[in-house]
Amino acid sequence: MIKSRDPILVLTTGGTIDKLYFDALSEYRIGESILARVLDAARVTHPVEIVELLRKDSLDLDDADRALIVERVAAAPGRPVVITHGTDTMTQTAAALAPLAQDRAVVLVGALAPARFAESDAPFNLGMAFATAQIAPPGVYITMNGTVFRAAEVVKDRAQGAFVAMP
Amino acid sequence: MIKSRDPILVLTTGGTIDKLYFDALSEYRIGESILARVLDAARVTHPVEIVELLRKDSLDLDDADRALIVERVAAAPGRPVVITHGTDTMTQTAAALAPLAQDRAVVLVGALAPARFAESDAPFNLGMAFATAQIAPPGVYITMNGTVFRAAEVVKDRAQGAFVAMP
Amino acid sequence: MIKSRDPILVLTTGGTIDKLYFDALSEYRIGESILARVLDAARVTHPVEIVELLRKDSLDLDDADRALIVERVAAAPGRPVVITHGTDTMTQTAAALAPLAQDRAVVLVGALAPARFAESDAPFNLGMAFATAQIAPPGVYITMNGTVFRAAEVVKDRAQGAFVAMP
Amino acid sequence: MIKSRDPILVLTTGGTIDKLYFDALSEYRIGESILARVLDAARVTHPVEIVELLRKDSLDLDDADRALIVERVAAAPGRPVVITHGTDTMTQTAAALAPLAQDRAVVLVGALAPARFAESDAPFNLGMAFATAQIAPPGVYITMNGTVFRAAEVVKDRAQGAFVAMP
Numbered sequence: 095m096i097k098s099r100d101p102i103l104v105l106t107t108g109g110t111i112d113k114l115y116f117d118a119l120s121e122y123r124i125g126e127s128i129l130a131r132v133l134d135a136a137r138v139t140h141p142v143e144i145v146e147l148l149r150k151d152s153l154d155l156d157d158a159d160r161a162l163i164v165e166r167v168a169a170a171p172g173r174p175v176v177i178t179h180g181t182d183t184m185t186q187t188a189a190a191l192a193p194l195a196q197d198r199a200v201v202l203v204g205a206l207a208p209a210r211f212a213e214s215d216a217p218f219n220l221g222m223a224f225a226t227a228q229i230a231p232p233g234v235y236i237t238m239n240g241t242v243f244r245a246a247e248v249v250k251d252r253a254q255g256a257f258v259a260m261p
Numbered sequence: 262m263i264k265s266r267d268p269i270l271v272l273t274t275g276g277t278i279d280k281l282y283f284d285a286l287s288e289y290r291i292g293e294s295i296l297a298r299v300l301d302a303a304r305v306t307h308p309v310e311i312v313e314l315l316r317k318d319s320l321d322l323d324d325a326d327r328a329l330i331v332e333r334v335a336a337a338p339g340r341p342v343v344i345t346h347g348t349d350t351m352t353q354t355a356a357a358l359a360p361l362a363q364d365r366a367v368v369l370v371g372a373l374a375p376a377r378f379a380e381s382d383a384p385f386n387l388g389m390a391f392a393t394a395q396i397a398p399p400g401v402y403i404t405m406n407g408t409v410f411r412a413a414e415v416v417k418d419r420a421q422g423a424f425v426a427m428p
Numbered sequence: 429m430i431k432s433r434d435p436i437l438v439l440t441t442g443g444t445i446d447k448l449y450f451d452a453l454s455e456y457r458i459g460e461s462i463l464a465r466v467l468d469a470a471r472v473t474h475p476v477e478i479v480e481l482l483r484k485d486s487l488d489l490d491d492a493d494r495a496l497i498v499e500r501v502a503a504a505p506g507r508p509v510v511i512t513h514g515t516d517t518m519t520q521t522a523a524a525l526a527p528l529a530q531d532r533a534v535v536l537v538g539a540l541a542p543a544r545f546a547e548s549d550a551p552f553n554l555g556m557a558f559a560t561a562q563i564a565p566p567g568v569y570i571t572m573n574g575t576v577f578r579a580a581e582v583v584k585d586r587a588q589g590a591f592v593a594m595p
Numbered sequence: 596m597i598k599s600r601d602p603i604l605v606l607t608t609g610g611t612i613d614k615l616y617f618d619a620l621s622e623y624r625i626g627e628s629i630l631a632r633v634l635d636a637a638r639v640t641h642p643v644e645i646v647e648l649l650r651k652d653s654l655d656l657d658d659a660d661r662a663l664i665v666e667r668v669a670a671a672p673g674r675p676v677v678i679t680h681g682t683d684t685m686t687q688t689a690a691a692l693a694p695l696a697q698d699r700a701v702v703l704v705g706a707l708a709p710a711r712f713a714e715s716d717a718p719f720n721l722g723m724a725f726a727t728a729q730i731a732p733p734g735v736y737i738t739m740n741g742t743v744f745r746a747a748e749v750v751k752d753r754a755q756g757a758f759v760a761m762p
Contacts, residue, residue, distance in 0.1 A: 110451050115541055115542060117589060136407060181451065215303045218303035221386060228409045237388075240304075242392050282623070284682065377714070422618060470716045470740075471707055471716045472719070552721060553722060559726035563727065576729045592640075
């Protein structure tokens with residue numbers, strides 16, 4: 095695409111995608127972002143700038159956290175952005191980013207199974223996000239369950255465990 | 262996207278992405294397409310129609326094979342298409358498909374490591390292909406190495422083991 | 429080994445080895461045993477009988493549960509046994525099984541990372557357990573962290589996240 | 596076991612277990628041994644000494660290669676040994692090692708699918724080998740397909756793709 099060699103800004107904020115398992119506590123915690131490893135396995139040569147911003151469950155993100163995300167996106171005007179994010183409040187963060195997506199694509203993406211699982215939706219979802227960041231018209235998007243959604247037109251259906259277009 | 266719920270036609274033709282390893286022969290062969298399994302792990306709910314068309318190394322594809330691919334794409338006018346394909350002659354098949362991509366995106370995608378490997382570029386590349394099929398302007402695309410390329414503007418650099426924009 | 433073709437009795441009781449992740453609840457639960465899949469990937473042709481007995485965290489196993497395990501082992505006199513088990517109370521169950529291991533090896537095994545993770549100790553640990561069940565002198569064993577331990581001589585060091593020989 | 600804390604000598608010689616895939620050549624080659632990575636995922640704390648000796652298909656091993664393997668095993672008298680090895684001539688190397696296994700277990704092990712595959716028998720087989728090295732009576736063993744075989748009593752059945760006890 096015309097813009098395909100623009101460097102993509104990638105912000106990691108936590109969520110299921112980066113969850114580890116700690117046997118000592120028999121619980122899950124968010125670990126170091128696995129993003130670089132996924133991009134490495136995917137042999138990505140496209141220029142990216144990765145910033146590990148937060149390590150939180152998206153239910154724990156507060157106003158200050160969202161302000162931080164907004165600030166970082168605002169500080170890179172015009173550049174395509176991919177944000178890894180917990181799925182539960184993804185649409186809320188997307189709404190906060192809408193004013194910054196007048197001239198570029200901002201894509202939020204996460205995973206329903208941790209990327210460290212043998213079978214995770216993380217690499218596929220990230221692939222969708224990277225493509226969308228490069229070629230979509232300006233706007234905020236969510237790429238989950240095989241679909242490129244406009245962020246304002248999608249909801250997470252917890253019972254179904256999937257993102258679906260708003261009725 | 263406006264067209265995001267159109268069913269995607271997926272044709273599998275073989276290539277590294279579907280390679281198996283047979284110890285009895287100490288060699289690689291192209292097996293049953295692993296595509297359905299990748300889409301399953303990715304929890305894709307987007308409507309797709311998968312057709313296993315060929316199981317060939319792309320260096321072994323002949324004129325009849327390309328005619329078959331073209332025929333199948335022509336038989337589904339206006340629908341977005343993803344084609345899994347060996348990487349060596351991907352651009353050649355792309356050229357044959359250009360006349361059929363006046364009103365939709367046709368995306369060719371493969372992998373540099375078999376999808377059955379623990380670390381493969383296949384799921385990420387397929388994610389890019391699915392997003393591109395949904396949102397790109399009409400045309401033929403190749404989604405490899407983290408980039409959405411217009412098929413007419415990319416070459417495989419065998420020494421580097423990566424697709425690069427034509428100079 | 430002399431006894432190598434005796435069918436191995438495999439009991440699954442739960443524990444980290446079989447944990448799934450449910451995004452809808454952001455939590456871990458013990459799922460259907462992944463044992464058959466691990467044995468399949470390992471191309472095991474050795475005769476086995478698999479019984480899914482329980483699906484519990486080992487901290488939740490009560491006296492009735494242990495009585496059930498003991499009963500099943502007692503019902504298969506002389507046969508080598510492998511038991512998949514949460515790691516926290518493995519040595520306690522091992523003690524209850526000591527009287528039944530006068531003429532065969534009984535091996536307890538688990539994992540510190542769920543078998544569904546891309547990187548788990550589960551397949552390696554299960555391989556150790558299968559070998560031990562076939563060739564060890566009578567007794568109760570625990571195979572974790574690369575070592576075959578006599579069950580009465582090992583403790584789980586939670587801080588270290590590893591089984592270590594008792595001082 | 597009594598000898599369970601003896602350091603295990605691990606020699607890598609190549610074979611399917613260490614095969615990589617090079618797309619640029621559409622072929623398989625034996626790469627850097629993946630052994631350390633498997634032991635790491637398995638959280639092995641047992642003392643080991645790993646020596647990368649050869650990187651050959653076992654059909655390509657010649658007399659000089661076997662002499663080298665024998666020499667290294669002879670140089671570590673009394674220590675348990677695990678040797679990763681291609682499966683086609685494993686029994687031949689085993690025969691050459693018999694005189695050195697009077698007072699310890701020497702275990703040959705390989706894989707029918709490369710360890711780099713998402714589904715490989717490598718971790719399970721290596722787990723069996725580690726347990727066998729620790730607890731088996733003196734002798735030469737092969738641990739494949741879920742069974743601990745005495746090396747002199749097993750053959751690889753290429754058609755079946757499995758090791759089977761000699762009739």
